[in-house]
Amino acid sequence: MNRIRVAVDMDEVIADTYGAMLGWLIERHGPRWSPETLHGRQLFDMLELDAADALREAMHDGAFFAELPVIDGSQEALSAIASRCELFITSAAMEFPNSLGPKFLWLRRHFPFVDPLNIVFCGDKSVIAADCLIDDNARHFQRFGGQGIVFSSPHNANVTGYPRIRHWNEAIGVLAEVFPGAL
Amino acid sequence: MNRIRVAVDMDEVIADTYGAMLGWLIERHGPRWSPETLHGRQLFDMLELDAADALREAMHDGAFFAELPVIDGSQEALSAIASRCELFITSAAMEFPNSLGPKFLWLRRHFPFVDPLNIVFCGDKSVIAADCLIDDNARHFQRFGGQGIVFSSPHNANVTGYPRIRHWNEAIGVLAEVFPGAL
Numbered sequence: 001m002n003r004i005r006v007a008v009d010m011d012e013v014i015a016d017t018y019g020a021m022l023g024w025l026i027e028r029h030g031p032r033w034s035p036e037t038l039h040g041r042q043l044f045d046m047l048e049l050d051a052a053d054a055l056r057e058a059m060h061d062g063a064f065f066a067e068l069p070v071i072d073g074s075q076e077a078l079s080a081i082a083s084r085c086e087l088f089i090t091s092a093a094m095e096f097p098n099s100l101g102p103k104f105l106w107l108r109r110h111f112p113f114v115d116p117l118n119i120v121f122c123g124d125k126s127v128i129a130a131d132c133l134i135d136d137n138a139r140h141f142q143r144f145g146g147q148g149i150v151f152s153s154p155h156n157a158n159v160t161g162y163p164r165i166r167h168w169n170e171a172i173g174v175l176a177e178v179f180p181g182a183l
Numbered sequence: 184m185n186r187i188r189v190a191v192d193m194d195e196v197i198a199d200t201y202g203a204m205l206g207w208l209i210e211r212h213g214p215r216w217s218p219e220t221l222h223g224r225q226l227f228d229m230l231e232l233d234a235a236d237a238l239r240e241a242m243h244d245g246a247f248f249a250e251l252p253v254i255d256g257s258q259e260a261l262s263a264i265a266s267r268c269e270l271f272i273t274s275a276a277m278e279f280p281n282s283l284g285p286k287f288l289w290l291r292r293h294f295p296f297v298d299p300l301n302i303v304f305c306g307d308k309s310v311i312a313a314d315c316l317i318d319d320n321a322r323h324f325q326r327f328g329g330q331g332i333v334f335s336s337p338h339n340a341n342v343t344g345y346p347r348i349r350h351w352n353e354a355i356g357v358l359a360e361v362f363p364g365a366l
Contacts, residue, residue, distance in 0.1 A: 007310075062284070088310055094299045100283035101245070116277045117306025124300045127190075127271055129312040129328055145312055 003086050004182045007130035010091035013151045014074040040157040062098035070110050073168030080172055082113055084183045094123040186269050187365045190313035193274035196334045197257040223341040245281035253293050256351030263355055265296055267366045272297055277306040
């Protein structure tokens with residue numbers, strides 16, 4: 001039996017972009033946001049226009065993406081997935097083209113066991129041929145040909161209809177449930 | 184009927200990377216290469232080690248990719264394809280990570296009608312879900328799920344077994360043959 005192919009998103013799934021965005025905002029605007037106010041909402045929807053514009057401008061500088069923290073447990077989980085499945089990293093990066101180089105180098109630094117040929121930067125994830133996609137944005141699942149699996153983030157707390165990974169230490173268990181006998 | 188999805192490679196298909204590499208070499212080493220000596224061979228296989236290393240180093244500087252000439256007829260052909268099919272650009276860019284940003288901006292400049300969400304940078308093209316892939320490297324077709332179509336370049340002159348586009352003005356005709364009634 002061929003190994004299943006698992007595609008994994010980057011921002012807010014293995015890279016703590018959300019935490020870095022929140023830290024950037026709180027540093028400039030004070031502690032106006034908490035996990036409670038953000039629950040189930042998109043961060044950009046909470047911002048006044050000038051704060052949103054300033055944050056987008058900061059993100060257009062690729063340096064923002066060079067030093068993102070690694071999401072807890074992602075290295076161990078992806079290493080385990082890579083040993084049992086065909087692992088691809090699929091990141092929607094086209095909104096911030098300057099992030100492309102820094103994101104690639106970030107992956108090489110923190111996930112050296114991921115084959116660089118298995119790194120994909122794209123926009124519309126319906127172009128990804130994989131058995132499943134682990135992503136925090138369920139909108140990517142609508143036209144994706146495989147099984148979508150939600151990775152928990154405050155903004156997707158209310159999303160239902162897909163298997164969910166709440167922490168990376170659940171990942172192998174969830175994959176084994178979704179693909180019985182394949183791992 | 185859904186529109187067919189056409190994936191198109193970038194280097195040596197719509198961007199004249201080969202010509203730029205050859206120009207770079209001739210400028211430094213004199214006219215030691217001609218279309219005749221290169222017929223059916225990979226450029227890097229023709230080089231002594233120091234010239235190959237120097238060329239790779241130049242290519243690791245993203246600026247090499249910022250000013251590539253556009254392959255003759257590609258803009259008109261891709262515009263025609265985009266109006267009849269779902270068009271994606273799929274470029275294997277992971278060998279030169281500094282090329283990612285410049286390649287994206289080059290596409291926006293020369294192919295402004297391509298949706299930026301339909302741009303994909305990857306390594307292993309078996310991850311691309313598309314009906315066909317127009318590419319100069321037939322090795323990408325071996326694990327690709329759709330139909331490979333060779334785009335002619337001196338190095339692939341001897342490749343057989345796939346439909347071939349010798350010039351972009353043939354593209355719509357070849358696609359209409361491969362996918363009868365779909366265009």
